[in-house]
Amino acid sequence: MHSGLVHSLDFDRDGKTLAHLSIPFSIDRSPYFHVKVPICLIRNGEGPSVLLMAGNHGDEYEGELSLARLIRKLDPALIKGRVTILPMANAPAVMAAKRCSPLDGGNLNRAFPGDPAGTPTSRLAHFLESDLFARHDIVFDLHSGGTSMEHLPTALVERNADPERHQRGVALMKSLGMPYGFVADNGAASPTSMGAARRAGAIGISGEFGGGGTATVDSMAITARAIDNLLLGVGVIEEPVLASSTGVLETRLLSLSRHSQGIYTTRRGWFEPAARLGEHVAAGQLAGWYHDLERLDDAEEALHFAEAGIVISRRLHTMCEAGDCLMQVAEPVSA
Numbered sequence: 001m002h003s004g005l006v007h008s009l010d011f012d013r014d015g016k017t018l019a020h021l022s023i024p025f026s027i028d029r030s031p032y033f034h035v036k037v038p039i040c041l042i043r044n045g046e047g048p049s050v051l052l053m054a055g056n057h058g059d060e061y062e063g064e065l066s067l068a069r070l071i072r073k074l075d076p077a078l079i080k081g082r083v084t085i086l087p088m089a090n091a092p093a094v095m096a097a098k099r100c101s102p103l104d105g106g107n108l109n110r111a112f113p114g115d116p117a118g119t120p121t122s123r124l125a126h127f128l129e130s131d132l133f134a135r136h137d138i139v140f141d142l143h144s145g146g147t148s149m150e151h152l153p154t155a156l157v158e159r160n161a162d163p164e165r166h167q168r169g170v171a172l173m174k175s176l177g178m179p180y181g182f183v184a185d186n187g188a189a190s191p192t193s194m195g196a197a198r199r200a201g202a203i204g205i206s207g208e209f210g211g212g213g214t215a216t217v218d219s220m221a222i223t224a225r226a227i228d229n230l231l232l233g234v235g236v237i238e239e240p241v242l243a244s245s246t247g248v249l250e251t252r253l254l255s256l257s258r259h260s261q262g263i264y265t266t267r268r269g270w271f272e273p274a275a276r277l278g279e280h281v282a283a284g285q286l287a288g289w290y291h292d293l294e295r296l297d298d299a300e301e302a303l304h305f306a307e308a309g310i311v312i313s314r315r316l317h318t319m320c321e322a323g324d325c326l327m328q329v330a331e332p333v334s335a
């Protein structure tokens with residue numbers, strides 16, 4: 001049957017339940033195929049409820065590996081309240097090592113509020129926004145730069161029109177202990193998980209934990225600390241589960257609000273950077289050189305930052321096409 005998304009979960013059951021969300025999707029090799037999205041419910045009585053998700057984009061591994069480990073390590077007897085874990089939310093994208101689902105091209109983080117009669121990605125988005133997110137006080141969605149990008153470790157919230165809930169979100173973001181944090185203004189109809197969490201009545205927090213389609217010692221340590229800090233801060237756990245230390249860095253707030261803070265290509269070329277991730281740069285400073293390997297007589301083009309700030313992301317694939325974002329610079333702002 002082609003209908004929405006099905007499951008047999010009992011959200012009020014204590015203990016640890018590992019199950020699947022199933023999305024019927026008929027394909028050539030399997031007419032009655034279900035897209036299977038793993039989900040873990042861990043509950044111990046009344047208390048705060050936190051949803052942790054990763055694999056919203058398939059090739060962002062810090063969150064996926066950390067939440068897979070958390071499923072194994074989190075003892076229901078040692079928590080208070082409820083932790084729901086979606087370690088690979090867009091499972092087909094995770095299995096294909098891609099940002100978007102190969103089944104329907106769906107980018108889950110642009111698919112909210114979704115459609116119960118739509119593609120698998122759209123049906124998943126609809127279930128998350130209209131059902132699962134609304135069951136939780138907090139939704140924490142872990143991202144990174146993915147295969148094509150490296151990203152400075154940065155926490156993120158979207159602005160909430162309700163000032164009190166907005167302050168709660170910013171406070172939770174700072175509690176992660178990340179070196180940098182953003183407040184994004186994506187509007188009431190934002191197609192992201194953060195927009196969905198807000199519309200569902202939950203506090204959404206997110207972050208970029210690394211990138212490059214890999215996981216490093218440092219990016220995994222920051223991710224483990226952020227997850228533990230969140231669960232400790234809201235009183236779900238009393239001892240860290242993933243991290244060897246839970247020291248909290250002061251979160252420096254950044255602003256990324258104008259397309260002029262990024263450098264975009266307008267033609268095919270090959271980019272050589274002249275600035276590093278995390279570097280403070282001035283307006284007009286050299287960002288790198290754009291080579292044209294098809295026109296070897298032409299000198300490489302010097303590209304410059306239009307705005308001052310801290311380099312927060314860089315495209316990792318050297319070959320580019322028109323429209324690719326090479327680097328982004330964020331502006332430090334006061335709290």
Ligand SMILES: [Zn+2]
Pocket residue numbers: 056057060109143144146
């Ligand atoms: Zn992502």
